[in-house]
Amino acid sequence: MTKLTLGTHPYMLGFEQLERLLERSAKTGNDGYPPFNIEQTSETSYRITLAVAGFAEGDLSITLEDSQLVIRGRQSDDSDGRHFLHRGIAARQFQRSFVLAEGVEVGEAIMENGLLHVDLTRVEPEKIVQTIQIRRG
Known part of the structure; x- marks a missing residue:
């Protein structure tokens, strides 16, 4: 018996x-950092919230790449002269x-209290x- 996938199922054209997309989302390599929430705010709207404490707006970038929302963060090293x-x-x-x-x-992206919405x-x-017309061949 052969396994049917979405691409090979006879009724799913x-x-x-x-x-x-499902295969790509499984390979995104998200490691759990930073933590995030996804909430449904109405019947047709959602909000993704990431905990980005310590990041400034300039340290973050949000892009839409081929129906994939990508959020990146990179902090500049500001530990010059500081001893932790x-x-x-x-x-x-x-x-x-x-x-x-x-x-x-x-839609929009908002930074608020260390959270990116x-x-x-x-x-x-x-x-x-x-309606598709049928013509005689």
Whole structure:
């Protein structure tokens, strides 16, 4: 018995891209840093919140790359002349990736109290009924 995937299932036509997105999201390599929340703020909107204590707005970048939201952080080394007895606040770079469904748009990003909020909105596609004419061959 052969295993059916989305791309090979006889009733699921054109879903090869979805299968590639699932494979890509499994390979993003997110290691748990920084911690984040995803909340649904309404029927059609979401908010991703990342804990980015110690990062300034200029240390962060948010890009949308082929339906993948990528948030990167890189702090500049500001420990010149400072001697730490203990350094427990992480100052490492990170990359967090989120695969977005078709129709999900990225809204604004807000820094507040060490948290980065990124708002997303799902745009409902217009429902279209199309009649296909049958012609004699």
